[in-house]
Amino acid sequence: MAAAGVASRRVSEQLITAGRVTVNGVPVTELGARIEPSVDELAVDGVVVQLDATKRYIMLNKPTGVVSTMSDENGRPDLRQFTQRFEERLYNVGRLDAETSGLLLLTNDGELANVLAHPRFGVEKTYIATVRGIVTPATLRRLLEGVELDDGPIAADRARLVGEPQRGRSMVELTLHSGRNRIVRRMLAEVGHPVLELVRRRFGPLTLGTLPVGRTRELTKVERGALLTLARDAREGREPAAAPAKAPRPVKPRARKPSPRKPSPRKPRPGDAS
Numbered sequence: 001m002a003a004a005g006v007a008s009r010r011v012s013e014q015l016i017t018a019g020r021v022t023v024n025g026v027p028v029t030e031l032g033a034r035i036e037p038s039v040d041e042l043a044v045d046g047v048v049v050q051l052d053a054t055k056r057y058i059m060l061n062k063p064t065g066v067v068s069t070m071s072d073e074n075g076r077p078d079l080r081q082f083t084q085r086f087e088e089r090l091y092n093v094g095r096l097d098a099e100t101s102g103l104l105l106l107t108n109d110g111e112l113a114n115v116l117a118h119p120r121f122g123v124e125k126t127y128i129a130t131v132r133g134i135v136t137p138a139t140l141r142r143l144l145e146g147v148e149l150d151d152g153p154i155a156a157d158r159a160r161l162v163g164e165p166q167r168g169r170s171m172v173e174l175t176l177h178s179g180r181n182r183i184v185r186r187m188l189a190e191v192g193h194p195v196l197e198l199v200r201r202r203f204g205p206l207t208l209g210t211l212p213v214g215r216t217r218e219l220t221k222v223e224r225g226a227l228l229t230l231a232r233d234a235r236e237g238r239e240p241a242a243a244p245a246k247a248p249r250p251v252k253p254r255a256r257k258p259s260p261r262k263p264s265p266r267k268p269r270p271g272d273a274s
Contacts, residue, residue, distance in 0.1 A: 001015070001016075001021070001042070001044070001049070004042075004049050004050065004051055005221055006044055006049055013031055015044055016028060016029060016030075016031055016033075017029055017031065020044055020045050021042070021043070021044055022042070022043045022046075023035050023040050023041065023042055023043075024040055024041050025041075025043075035051075037051035037052055038051075038052060041232065043229070043232075046229070047225045047226070047229050048225055048228035048229045048231075048232055049225060049228075050221075050224045050225070050228060054088075054108075055107065055108060055109045055112075056086060056088045056090060056106075056107060056108050056109075056218075057105065057106075057107050057109065057218065057219040057223075057224055057227065058083075058086070058090060058105070058106040058107065058216050058217070058218060058219070059103060059104075059105060059106075059206060059208075059211060059216065059217055059218075059219060059223075060079075060082050060103075060104045060105075060106055060215075060216045061101065061102060061103065061104075061208060061211045061212060061213050061214065061215055061216075062079075062096055062100075062101055062102060062103075062104045062213075062214075063101055063213050063214045064098065064099050064100065064101045065077055065098060065099075066078065066079065066081075066098065067079075067098045068092050068094075068095035068096050068097075068098075068104065069092075069095075070083070070091065070092075076098065079092055079104075079106070082106070082214075082216055083106060088108040089108055090106040090107060090108050091106065091107065091108065091110075091113060092104055092105070092106055093105040093106070093107060093112075093113045093116050093117050093203075094116070094117045094179065094203075096200060097181075097182055097185075099198070100127075100198045100199070100200065101198070101199050101200075101213060102127070102198075102199040102200030102201060102208060103200045103201065103202065103203050103206060103207075103208045104200075104203075105203060105206065105227075106216070111231075112227070112228065112231045115231045115234050115235055116203075116204065116227075116230070116231060116234075117179070119178070119179045119180075121234035121235075122177035122178070123177060123179075123203065123204045123230070123234070124157065124175055124176070124177045124202070124204060125175070125176065125177070125200055125202060125203050125204075126158075126173060126174070126175040126200070126201050126202035127173070127174050127175075127184050127198055127199065127200050127201065128162060128171060128172070128173055128198075128199045128201055129171070129172045129173075129174060129184060129185075129188055129195050129197070129198050129199075130169055130170075130171050130195070130196045130197040130198075131169065131170050131171075131172060131188050131193035131194060131195055131196060132168065132169060132193060132194050132196060133168065133169075133170065133192065133193045134165045134168070134170055135161060135165070135170040135172055135193055139191050139192075139193070140159045140160065140161070140172075142191055143155070143156045143159045143174065143187060143188075143191060144156055144158075144159050147187055147190045147191060148190075149186055149187070149190060151180065154176070154178055154180070154183060154187060155176075156174050156175065156176045156187070157175045157176050157177060158173075158174070158175040159172065159173070159174050159175075160172070160173050161173075169196065170193065172188070172193075173201075174187070174188075175202075184198060185198065204226075204227060204230050205223065205226035205227060205229075205230055206219070206223060206226075206227065
């Protein structure tokens with residue numbers, strides 16, 4: 001645990017003895033217990049800890065005009081320009097169409113990539129779309145209730161306006177768990193608001209934040225834990241956590257109870273029996 005950056009050796013021992021550490025879902029309270037990092041799953045307070053240091057997790061703010069592949073047969077700009085500086089062979093998790101920018105995860109963790117990209121697990125994604133026309137509350141309700149597309153019905157998990165419409169354009173934030181091709185563009189076109197610009201701001205527990213377009217960064221320890229926890233919960237069919245994962249809180253030493261004070265002897269007074 002100390003080598004994985006969870007906490008110092010002393011605090012790690014306190015976490016174990018406090019019953020806050022599990023291995024493969026089973027609480028471990030015995031100090032010195034051995035595990036196999038490439039096989040066993042270690043978690044602290046329910047958050048999975050990355051043990052395999054060979055795995056890389058990179059966030060990219062993909063620009064428009066770049067296709068989500070490592071090699072494009074038509075010669076269009078692809079993702080190699082963002083991965084070639086890394087020693088590991090990275091792959092993208094899921095896709096964004098060429099004209100959509102925003103958050104794309106790159107990793108060499110094939111198992112995690114398969115879980116996050118598989119439609120069966122329904123990882124949530126949030127998009128900001130600039131659309132033509134003035135979007136009304138009735139249109140948002142229609143998106144939430146569902147629209148019928150050529151490949152079946154689809155409904156947004158959440159939908160809201162961002163700011164005030166300007167110059168005949170509106171900004172809409174859509175959250176949905178579908179991975180169907182160009183689904184956001186098709187939904188908004190169906191309700192009469194073609195997409196002019198589209199950015200993915202969130203993927204599962206990851207948020208794009210202030211990462212500039214065309215730049216990459218390593219995921220933080222907390223982000224990696226949240227991502228690995230999401231993948232575990234998806235595999236096991238658990239509901240996703242309502243709050244984002246946090247780093248393990250420190251273990252506070254138990255306060256020592258003050259010893260009871262002995263009453264001081266009373267000074268003898270005149271008239272007391274001797």
